[in-house]
Amino acid sequence: MGNEGIKTGLPDVIGNWKSGEVQVGSLTIGGTSPLRIQSMTSTDTRQTEETLQQIRRLAEAGCELVRCTTQGKRELRALASVRKKLRKEGVPVPLAADVHYLPHLALEAAGVVDKVRINPGNYGIGPRQQALAPEEARKLQKEYFTRLIHRCRETGTAIRVGVNHGSLSEHIMQEYGDTPEGMAESAMEFLRVCRNRQFPNVIVSLKSSNTRVMVQATRLLVWKMWREDMHYPLHLGVTEAGEGEDGRIKSAVGIAGLLIDGIGDTIRVSLTEDPVKEIPVAKKIARYSLRMPAQGSRKRPVSFLEWERRKTFPVLNAGGDHPPVLITGLNEEKIPAGGKNTGPSADFFFASSEKQLALIPPGKAGIVPYVCWQSLAKKPSRVYPLLDSRHYADMASWKGKPFFAEVTATADIPRLADILKSDLPAILVIRLPDQHAVEMLEECFYLIHEHGLGNPVILRKKYSEPDPEDLLIRASCETGPFCLDGLVDGLWLEGEKPFGPDDAASLGAGILQATRLRMYHNEYISCPSCGRTLFNIQKVTARVREKTRHLNGLRIAVMGCMVNGPGEMADADYGYVGAGPGKVHLYRKKQPVLKNIPEEEALKALEELMRKEGHWVDPA
Template sequence: MSYCASRVNTVRRPTLEVMVGSVGVGGNHPVRLQSMTTSDTQDIAATVRQSIALAEVGCEIVRITAPNVAAARCLQDIRAQLDAAGFRQIPLVADIHFLPSAAMEAVEHVEKIRVNPGNYADKKKFNVREYTDADYESELQRLHESFSPLVQRCKQLGRAMRIGTNHGSLSDRIMNRYGDTPLGMVESALEFLRIAESHSYRSLILSMKSSNPKVMIQAYRLLVARMAQEDMHYPLHLGVTEAGDGEDGRIKGAIGIGSLLIDGLGDTIRVSLTEDSVYEIPVARAIAAKTMSLWSRRPATPDTAVEDGVDPYRFVRRETQSLTLGASIAVGPEQPPRVIVRAGGTATLGEVLPRLLSPVLKDTPVEGVLVTVESAAALAGLPDPAPAAYVIDLGGLSAADVAPHAAALRRGTVLLKTFEAGDADALAAFATLARAHHCRLALELEPVAVTALESTLRALGDRDLLFTLQAVPAGATHSIGGYRQLAAALRQIDSKAPVWIRNTAATALQGDNSFLSKLLEASFLSGALLCDGIGDCLSIETEADPVRATKLAYNVLQGAGARISKTEFVACPSCGRTLFDLQTTTQRIRAQTGHLKGVKLAIMGCIVNGPGEMADADFGYVGGAPGKINLYVGKNCVQYNIPQAEADARLIALIKEHGKWVDPEPVVA
């Protein structure tokens, strides 16, 4: 199966055009920006105010929860008041989970209905049972009877529909046959798609949301491949749900959404943040602008299939050879990706190195210090970087230039050098020099040069080599494609040398020099590759402040699930179903638990997306009723209806009971 036209160049996936009111999605339309109100839908004035605020910052489609029939009826007045205020062009989406009756009311008033196939017409009992084929067919017939009235009414009224599958709320039927997997998510959506198509209704948009970017990426890819097999070409709405807030929420959203858009998948997006909804739109706009800039680019050479060994539907980390940086920093299998930070040139090293090696960074240590030397003689004056290793950019220096000063090189130093396709002799000379002084060699080689230098590289073997790119190579229009080409070239010559992902100005897409732009670029490139299992070292060289660059690198690694350096929070964005203030609660719990490295906490306003969304969380803090909190261990609710005033302390006690608590270190004045 194939999920995209190219893994090297962005080729937009052709889809049907679906009109959501007057806003076109898919087809030749730009990526559309969405968000959601957080007010109680029955507070009509507040919901109208929030909808207007979203429209004024550039939101093109506004979603409003309709948890019951009474809330769904309010959509009529909300629509009317928005029209009167001059926002007739902004379509509204009713968010439906459990009640077909609410959907049948909402469809009369808004331009689009979103249904969650795991909740609509299914009451989860979490039963473990074997479904015979006859049992399964009977369940599908029941589903057909329940879902068909909404499909037929949407068709009559010209409404659009999103079938929004959520990783955390798959039905018992799906869970028992397919498990809590990307395949289960896809099959859940296809059940509903087939019912809609049986009524010749095709104003459909699909989504596959998860709080885990890896799962989300795999599910969307698999959905597209399966739809293509059945000649379905519906647009996609992209999002990482329960991404959280701040830098972490933006990184998670950018990894999932950006990875897919760069592969040509996706027609409308929402960046879900545990913040005021208006803050989602600037992030979504920046993601869309960066990725849409690729639509008009053309590769310098004809596109070819990339045999990089990646299974796009299942995470398997690329197999690599082990090597050591410095005295003891292992790179390779069973090791997390290592963080390299650019310190600039030797002139600033005395100022920068103490900051990089400061105890303040003990949970986010710098493992490689990238420094550019102006001359070979400068090698003798480099201060000791221990416990990190030096990565020395040699620029235009030759092996003959470096040899007289090579005695100053410390064991495990990495020599970074660019080679062209005809540089076999120079490559061999540097490799000989590096091995004589117990150094490593980082080769900046375009994929075509790897192939051209195959005989030399095979003779050298993988023992002391890393491979990297500093810019987008010929034949690719984005850096992700370039690294995929590099992985394919290494596979072709049977090399298992580690790959170093470099985020540089030359790998970036269009955008400004803001920190948000740098964060998105790092999330796109590093996140996409890490979620595909490619990448053993990481550097973010677009951020001039090395400490900030270090922290950003670790946050990207954590967002991609590649390396855990702090507490992980799964926190949903607010909506009208939320039973407490998510923003202040998330910030309060983070202040008390943010030192618990490796612990994963889920903070959920309600359980509508199902405990499956917290499946890999250690503990959950979930709204159970107004003013009441339920506490979970994994998927299991262990304490019900705790007064919110007591819930923080009870959560900490639960963490202690399960042996996951450590006292925070005292703050040093």
């Protein structure tokens, strides 16, 4: 590739790169348009009435673009019928055809639908192409894509270049491996064809079930587009996010991690639930992630292109090489938070008074307000004071006992820096305000970096949202991106009743696990279902979760088909993948070890496989 049109240097891309506008039917995406929310049907597209009903429900919920599975000509004919009926009803929502493998089908879809999604990892990849040398296969793939561009130009159809972490092409895998760099370059190969053919009506996405990979890959893509003066709008999403609280947390931290950078023009939340439930979740992620004033003001002391955890020195079991910690309050009941063994237990417990010290679980550490700590006649060995700005001066004469120092304003950081420059064993607790929490955190971490402080940092915030889903999504959007950036050494979440300490520990653990910083329980990777799914994904996922929930620390994937399933579950310990009607393949890591098992026998076979591998224990 030549240097013509390429900007040099390694910029702070955030705030400097802007997307252009793309027209998808009646909908404008990118540029100055608002963030668009989209989803995908979970129906068999050939079942036109069922598909119509689901699209109507999605549109009523606020979905602005709907994608449908399009495996072949029968599905495409059904999709044409669906679109015609929707327009007759006055429902203008644009439709996208989701096409894998088949270039001729993508050509036919152009003009039938408003947008065609193709996957660079498998577009035009069949037995003939697999037999070719990688360079020959790449050349043929570009020829297929060029034909699609010409057809879409004629019909006014938009294209989405949708890269999946789990289905990168062979030549990309050989050159870059299964990496964020490979994902970004996979997209760039197709975007360069669009640029060379002067076709701007393109949207691009890089999706993974791993939030860290998804965010880093998308940032790399933005940087590459910036260098080559490209401005294609970005579609964001964490694929195979799962269900329930875990799926919502995972989606929120991944999507928010880019939206607060000013990156992203349209989003899709992928839940293993009725797709209509994705829409309010997406709206909440947008509400808590889109910031005023202007985007792009982040002063992050981290690399834009590589992931690295912030370097700190250890204090107690926080910072250094320790995983991030959890801090919660104490239940008012006699059984302390975590004591029921119903979920993750905190590492530190905050006692607001001397009386509450007795509620700290045996073997756990406590934190008390500094005034309370001063009044204790006998200082407990594992109880540490929390000093606020009124008592910063007292730190100067500290004799080496670890303590917590609360930060409630950015101006506190320079004051603390003068006191802590002798590497006092302090853990900083940044207490977030109700509004503009993200902006405060950016400024705090910038100042911490500028002053050379290596102390561990805990994020603390009390939420007042009465709706549990609102609280969960807001906390994930505000704290999750900083966990993803490797800046955080612990979380201290609080809420109004009935949100209690056990709920706070569970939410904090969910955010740390979703950001790949600490694993507390099994992670379930499951697709949101579509017309390719070969079983009821929601019911099967629930059965697999129920069967294995007593185990701990495993990544278990439940995938509906073979298109992306084996790839997207590549870092899972075990995989349960639909292989045909009523048939299941079971995977150990990336390898299929049991094939075409009858669905009614698959759960028992999964148990036996786990037992053989030493991961199964019988429930208590």
